[in-house]
Amino acid sequence: MTHYPRFPVPTGRIYKAGDYSHGTHRAMSGAEIRILFGNKRLASTIQLIYKNIPDKEAEVLLDHYNSVKGTFESFEARGAIFNAGWKGPTKSFLNDTVHTTDLEWRYAQPPQLQSGYIGRSSVTVDLVTVTY
Amino acid sequence: MTYYSGANGDFWIAGTSVARVQKWAFNTTVALLDTTSLGDTDATSVYGIRNTAGSCSLFYWQDNQAQGDCSKLIRNIVQGRTGSSTTVPGKATAPQSTSLRLRLIDGSTDGRFIRGEVLLTSATMTMAQGDVFSADITFQFLGAPVEATL
Numbered sequence: 001m002t003h004y005p006r007f008p009v010p011t012g013r014i015y016k017a018g019d020y021s022h023g024t025h026r027a028m029s030g031a032e033i034r035i036l037f038g039n040k041r042l043a044s045t046i047q048l049i050y051k052n053i054p055d056k057e058a059e060v061l062l063d064h065y066n067s068v069k070g071t072f073e074s075f076e077a078r079g080a081i082f083n084a085g086w087k088g089p090t091k092s093f094l095n096d097t098v099h100t101t102d103l104e105w106r107y108a109q110p111p112q113l114q115s116g117y118i119g120r121s122s123v124t125v126d127l128v129t130v131t132y
Numbered sequence: 133m134t135y136y137s138g139a140n141g142d143f144w145i146a147g148t149s150v151a152r153v154q155k156w157a158f159n160t161t162v163a164l165l166d167t168t169s170l171g172d173t174d175a176t177s178v179y180g181i182r183n184t185a186g187s188c189s190l191f192y193w194q195d196n197q198a199q200g201d202c203s204k205l206i207r208n209i210v211q212g213r214t215g216s217s218t219t220v221p222g223k224a225t226a227p228q229s230t231s232l233r234l235r236l237i238d239g240s241t242d243g244r245f246i247r248g249e250v251l252l253t254s255a256t257m258t259m260a261q262g263d264v265f266s267a268d269i270t271f272q273f274l275g276a277p278v279e280a281t282l
């Protein structure tokens with residue numbers, strides 16, 4: 001099992017908490033019945049933004065993408081990508097393993113690399129949780 | 133220790149010293165790239181693109197029919213319609229680049245200076261009672277100066 005690179009530390013992060021699987025049925029009267037299918041939250045996403053990082057560190061991110069066969073394989077992710085700058089009481093809140101199970105991540109789409117100044121690039125990575 | 137003033141200034145256009153320059157100035161700026169990471173408390177940056185631009189003011193003069201350096205410089209961007217295109221409002225000679233040397237006369241052979249190819253970005257001429265007719269020119273260096281010895 002590979003791990004997502006702990007470094008570089010992202011310069012920005014956008015987290016979406018996912019949702020619990022459920023179904024909605026609406027009767028002809030308009031009444032709505034909602035059925036919960038499970039007790040684990042699914043499909044959380046996180047966008048990691050790395051602005052103006054050295055090209056060497058951008059390569060680390062792209063190398064990892066290659067190592068997990070792009071969006072195909074899943075991997076574990078821990079550390080600074082979730083914790084850096086987070087001061088909530090639960091340190092691993094964004095990498096929640098309490099309300100999900102055997103939490104792993106995979107790439108939601110290929111990373112985007114934007115070249116800028118000499119030797120500096122900006123990379124955006126989108127990850128989505130995989131629950132077994 | 134030697135200090136200098138306007139009396140020690142010199143200004144060259146395309147390799148020739150300009151006789152009636154009132155002032156020149158240049159400004160070099162460097163854009164910063166933000167590298168502040170999550171968890172940092174203070175902004176961090178690295179150097180990005182550098183830019184050098186400047187300005188000058190030239191008195192306008194004529195010697196009989198001969199026009200002075202001011203005319204020579206502003207003609208790089210101030211252009212009327214020419215030739216067969218005089219009836220076409222959107223056609224005139226394109227702006228030209230030129231070379232400038234902003235020089236300090238310090239007693240050495242070449243003096244101290246900054247020189248390079250420039251693109252003129254504006255020319256402002258004002259005629260007013262009590263003022264000598266002159267042109268305020270702004271310019272942008274094409275990349276880094278060719279030489280900077282100031």
